[in-house]
Amino acid sequence: MPTAMKEDYYEVLGVSRTASESEIKSAYRRAAMKCHPDRCPGDKDAEERFKKVNEAFTILSDPQKKQMYDQYGHDGVNSGAGGFGGFNASGFGDVSDIFGSVFGDIFGGGFGNRGGKPRAQRGEDLKVDVDLTLEQAYAGMEKEVKYHRVERCNVCGGSGAEEGSAVKTCRSCNGRGSVVYQQGFFSMRQTCPDCGGKGSVVEKPCKACRGSGVERIKESIKVKIPSGVRTGVTLRVSNGGDIGTNGGGYGDLYVEMHVQEHKIFKREGDHLSIDATITYPQAVLGGSIKVPTIEGKEVDVDIPKGTQFGEVLKMQGCGMPKLGKKGFGDLLIHVKIDVPKKPTARQKELLEELAKETGGKKSLFEKLFD
Numbered sequence: 001m002p003t004a005m006k007e008d009y010y011e012v013l014g015v016s017r018t019a020s021e022s023e024i025k026s027a028y029r030r031a032a033m034k035c036h037p038d039r040c041p042g043d044k045d046a047e048e049r050f051k052k053v054n055e056a057f058t059i060l061s062d063p064q065k066k067q068m069y070d071q072y073g074h075d076g077v078n079s080g081a082g083g084f085g086g087f088n089a090s091g092f093g094d095v096s097d098i099f100g101s102v103f104g105d106i107f108g109g110g111f112g113n114r115g116g117k118p119r120a121q122r123g124e125d126l127k128v129d130v131d132l133t134l135e136q137a138y139a140g141m142e143k144e145v146k147y148h149r150v151e152r153c154n155v156c157g158g159s160g161a162e163e164g165s166a167v168k169t170c171r172s173c174n175g176r177g178s179v180v181y182q183q184g185f186f187s188m189r190q191t192c193p194d195c196g197g198k199g200s201v202v203e204k205p206c207k208a209c210r211g212s213g214v215e216r217i218k219e220s221i222k223v224k225i226p227s228g229v230r231t232g233v234t235l236r237v238s239n240g241g242d243i244g245t246n247g248g249g250y251g252d253l254y255v256e257m258h259v260q261e262h263k264i265f266k267r268e269g270d271h272l273s274i275d276a277t278i279t280y281p282q283a284v285l286g287g288s289i290k291v292p293t294i295e296g297k298e299v300d301v302d303i304p305k306g307t308q309f310g311e312v313l314k315m316q317g318c319g320m321p322k323l324g325k326k327g328f329g330d331l332l333i334h335v336k337i338d339v340p341k342k343p344t345a346r347q348k349e350l351l352e353e354l355a356k357e358t359g360g361k362k363s364l365f366e367k368l369f370d
């Protein structure tokens with residue numbers, strides 16, 4: 001997503017950068033009502049606008065996210081995979097929920113989560129890149145992958161409370177994680193400001209995690225890489241991502257393959273190709289050359305009589321393994337003919353002899369007028 005193209009969140013809501021929490025809230029209400037899908041059915045522009053307004057409000061209504069945005073702009077709040085505490089505001093998976101929590105009572109229902117327990121949210125998916133040599137991609141391997149992820153705090157076990165200190169149901173929201181405000185004739189449901197939506201509060205916050213219940217840890221896992229992978233192939237490690245909130249479970253880890261270029265072999269799909277230089281006599285008379293394989297062996301390859309420059313000799317099954325299938329691609333040998341730049345006196349003598357022998361050949365020009 002080209003973040004540079006994104007509209008400023010403050011501009012989206014039409015408020016100044018110094019706007020207060022309640023100014024932001026009422027600006028959001030105004031803006032969202034104008035383009036709410038119920039009011040503008042089938043209007044694509046309104047729908048886009050509505051998404052943008054909701055995205056802006058998601059960020060600006062959350063003190064932590066707002067601070068990140070003020071400091072780092074869109075990059076700060078869209079840190080994406082791999083970033084600590086990264087969340088993706090452009091996914092819109094939560095639009096209805098955000099809207100429901102603030103607007104549900106105005107437009108009436110249809111938005112889910114209108115009370116009860118705090119909402120469980122799955123952890124973030126993460127992504128790591130893995131570099132492989134062509135040989136490793138050929139053979140497949142078990143690779144150790146190191147990355148960072150968010151895990152339950154090991155001091156407090158995720159409660160966020162210091163040892164011996166109690167975790168209590170939040171009194172402001174009665175453990176629901178959200179509260180309903182009455183403002184004029186609107187009633188609005190919002191994330192509880194006292195517990196941040198958790199539904200519980202701690203007497204003394206855990207010092208290690210400052211009450212968040214989570215910490216950022218170094219993770220190291222072994223990933224089995226199948227043979228035949230290529231750049232761009234991504235493996236998913238279930239539950240390898242960040243831990244979720246309110247018991248929401250782990251996100252996944254995506255491991256993306258990057259296969260390095262090889263000094264000798266070029267990859268063309270499942271085939272490998274290689275350049276082989278032969279001499280002019282070998283091309284004319286035929287012969288045998290030694291060719292390396294990706295397995296690290298050297299094999300003899302027959303050069304047929306009359307082999308032409310640029311001809312491709314195929315060694316069946318000597319290419320890359322087919323990912324997820326049986327069989328292998330081929331090894332394609334592109335034949336080049338060596339033309340000596342400084343022939344020895346003897347070579348020159350023989351070549352001149354040869355030239356005399358082949359000199360009778362008519363030129364293309366002559367052939368044209370025959």
Ligand SMILES: [Zn+2]
Pocket residue numbers: 153154155156157158159160161206207208209210211212213214
């Ligand atoms: Zn802790």
Ligand SMILES: [Zn+2]
Pocket residue numbers: 170171172173174175176177178192193194195196197198199200
């Ligand atoms: Zn609460």
